[in-house]
Amino acid sequence: MKEIVHTDEAPDAVGAYSQATKTDGLVFTAGQIPLTPEGELLADASIAEQTERALDNLLAVLAEAGAGPEDVLKTTVFLADIDDFAEMNETYATYFPENPPARSAVEAGGLPKGAGVEIEAVATLE
Secondary structure, eight states, rough: OOEOOOTTOOOOOOOOSSSEETTEEEEEEEOSSSBBBTBOOOTTTTTTHHHHHHHHHHHHHHHTTTOOOGGGEEEEEEESSSGGGHHHHHHHHHHSOOOOOEEEEOOOOOGGGGOOOEEEEEEOOO
């Protein structure tokens, strides 16, 4: 059975979706962009700062679901500009210093609210 995950430690969904759902020992997050929990977009911040905010949001949602960074199986990183990959990757690596999850990183044609990065994850709850 699907369970909806919501936390006030991450921004509310800006559309018809949930912050995350969980079922059968897995949690699936929505993509997290660099919005503060209060809804302020950090679009003018560096990609490093945007990545940090997006990952902080992601980890807050995962924590509410009962998972931590060590439980993340796979992430997908969407970048508005693939030339920002190195800067994003440097910050990203600090969140998963050992046994990092599988990851895809792609340039997207346009991210919500003009963000520079969006990150989603699948994690285990076992």
